[in-house]
Amino acid sequence: MSDIRNIKLAPSGRQKIEWVKRYMPVLKSFEEEFAPQKPFDGYRMCVCCHLEAKTAYLIQVIQACGAKVAACASNPLSTQDDVVAALVEGGADVYAIHGETMEQYESHIRSALETEPNLIVDDGGDVITMLHEEFPELLAGVIGASEETTTGVLRLKAMEKAGELKIPVIPVNDAQCKYMFDNRYGTGQSVWDGIMRTTNLIVAGKRVVVAGYGWCGKGVAKRAAALGARVIVTEIDHIKATEALMDGFDVMSMNDAAALGDIFVTVTGCEDVIVGRHFDKMKDGVLLANAGHFDCEVKVSELAEMSEKVVEMRSNVEGYVQKDGRVLNVIAGGRLVNLASGDGHPAEIMDMSFALQFLAQKYIRENHSSMRPGLMNLPEDIDYSVAVRKLKAMGGAVDVLTPEQHKYLYGD
Ligand SMILES: NC(=O)c1ccc[n+]([C@@H]2O[C@H](COP(=O)([O-])OP(=O)(O)OC[C@H]3O[C@@H](n4cnc5c(N)ncnc54)[C@H](O)[C@@H]3O)[C@@H](O)[C@H]2O)c1
Known part of the structure; x- marks a missing residue:
């Protein structure tokens, strides 16, 4: 059966x-x-x-x-x-x-x-x-x-x-x-594969915000830098944050990063990492993606409540149109992007x-x-x-x- x-x-x-x-x-x-x-x-x-x-x-x-x-x-x-x-x-x-x-x-x-x-x-x-x-x-x-x-x-x-x-x-x-290979190199490569093939946009020159600098986050940040992005890391752990800083990345709170980022990738295993107060500050056209296991890291339900309407921008990309006209793009509904938008x-x-x-x-x-x-x-x-x-x-x-x-x- x-x-x-x-x-x-x-x-x-x-x-x-x-x-x-x-x-x-x-x-x-x-x-x-x-x-x-x-x-x-x-x-x-x-x-x-x-x-x-x-x-x-x-x-x-x-x-x-x-x-x-x-x-x-x-x-x-x-x-x-x-x-x-x-x-x-x-x-x-x-x-x-x-x-x-x-x-x-x-x-x-x-x-x-x-x-x-x-x-x-x-x-x-x-x-x-x-x-x-x-x-x-x-x-x-x-x-x-x-x-x-x-x-x-x-x-x-x-x-x-x-x-x-x-x-x-x-x-x-x-x-x-x-964890040293799958979480780091696997997630590192496949997240960018998923984002790039879904959006057909360039990573080089963009400000990429990676939330979480664990095994997965290290891989995602390192590959973003290799693609030419300027990477910002957000963390809750001082040791991981210091490591990210010494690895050459900017480290700040999500409150500060929200206004700067072009592409956001959450990979924390935590909930509500990006929420309403962050969406409020974001630039028009940002991409929001999650690589953590559950779809609770980017609070898409709150974004939906804040939005005038939701428009399908491309296959697997939804644009949340704000009252001031900004469009925040969510890839794969906030589900883990390397698998929901790629082959893993x-x-x-x-x-x-x-x-x-x-x-x-x-x-x-x-x-x-x-x-x-x-x-x-x-x-x-x-x-x-x-x-x-x-x-x-x-x-x-x-x-x-x-x-x-x-x-x-x-x-x-
Ligand atoms: N997409 C994939 O293919 C894939 C592969 C492996 C693991 N995962 C998932 O990715 C998530 C992370 O896994 P990991 O192995 O990197 O875990 P980890 O424990 O090594 O790292 C998580 C990091 O996130 C930080 N963090 C927690 N809450 C945070 C918050 N609110 N803001 C900023 N940082 C925060 C922690 O301090 C930690 O450094 C888990 O949900 C895991 O199941 C996904």
């Missing part, structure tokens, strides 16, 4: 998956190594992620390793209908349609949970939350889950603190091979993130009897093993310590 737009779109989806596979050598090496052993034989897995080509390849590898997969979207706008058609053709149950309403989005997560998964890959924490709130009877059958993103990890930490998290979860986001992170980046997801699931499958409910980091050697394969695939190499050097550094 599936609920998708149109199975006839599968050929185009297959082509997209074939393309990314060529650039995901680490995940491919796991497929070649583990598929013959079928480590997930007899297991049902629920995958809730951005349903585009790279995720589809992860699902194919998991299927090749024996699991039965049910997939749903982690964002109503990031689903690619042709890709999910190809997945259904390949035997997965998929519940996702690009542009689905929030009601549909939630009912699709419900449908995926109704397949009674033993393992969960989540991105943002919606599946794990719904599992606990609406399907407590299924908790006993879930041996563990892995979580992809910062916001999901924060939600799960809050559940754990409240004593409400009843299954073991590996926060894949917190592995070095995830480059394949080479998701190669690492999904290699980690694969290994996290395999770890849970092999060790669940000794895992307790709550968050448990991916073991460091597993994290490191992804870098070993990635560096080799990219043609890099490291020096090897001599016994003397080893002793000098580590004493043995």
Whole structure:
């Protein structure tokens, strides 16, 4: 059983998956190594992620390793209908349609949970939350889950603190091979890809305001500078703000930045980062985009209330016309711009993130009897093993310590 737009779109989806596979050598090496052993034989897995080509390849590898997969979207706008058609053709149950309403989005997560998964890959924490709130009877059958993103990890930490998290979860986001690459280089590049292809405007010479200088924000700011923008960073943390300043960016409050920026990108994981008092100060024609997980960073509902009317300026760009005639342009409705206005992170980046997801699931499958409910980091050697394969695939190499050097550094 599936609920998708149109199975006839599968050929185009297959082509997209074939393309990314060529650039995901680490995940491919796991497929070649583990598929013959079928480590997930007899297991049902629920995958809730951005349903585009790279995720589809992860699902194919998991299927090749024996699991039965049910997939749903982690964002109503990031689903690619042709890709999910190809997945259904390949035997997965998929519940996702690009542009689905929030009601549909939630009912699709419900449908995926109704397949009674033993393992969960989540991105943002919606599946794990719904599992606990609406399907407590299924908790006993879930041996563990892995979580992809910062916001999901924060939600799960809050559940754990409240004593409400009843299954073991590996926060894949917190592995070095995830946040140092996916959040920084992946978001850094794909945010600008999404903004540029959606607007067809230049970045060079513009004042770009990046809200949040965490792993994602560093990447977004650095790539903006590389494109020739003059970058302003806003932060709430003095250390991150100082880091941004020493990295060469202007640092100020959003109240001050609002009047200066041409392009705004929020990437904080916080709510209400850009609100009415900021919209009031903005220049005519500004672009507003969000790259944080939820669409609560740019307060679009308040902007709508302040506006005379909303006009579709281009596909995926809405112009909020103010009473004084200024037009503030919101890209992709304030949803994460690299996925709702683009294809997400480059394949080479998701190669690492999904290699980690694969290994996290395999770890849970092999060790669940000794895992307790709550968050448990991916073991460091597993994290490191992804870098070993990635560096080799990219043609890099490291020096090897001599016994003397080893002793000098580590004493043995
Ligand atoms: N678009 C993507 O593809 C993608 C990829 C990875 C993560 N994410 C999401 O991006 C968000 C940020 O992730 P991260 O890994 O960079 O997190 P992080 O914790 O490393 O960084 C967030 C930064 O935002 C700052 N911040 C918080 N509230 C703020 C506010 N009101 N104003 C200014 N700064 C504020 C924090 O001090 C912190 O430095 C999360 O929602 C995460 O889930 C998106």
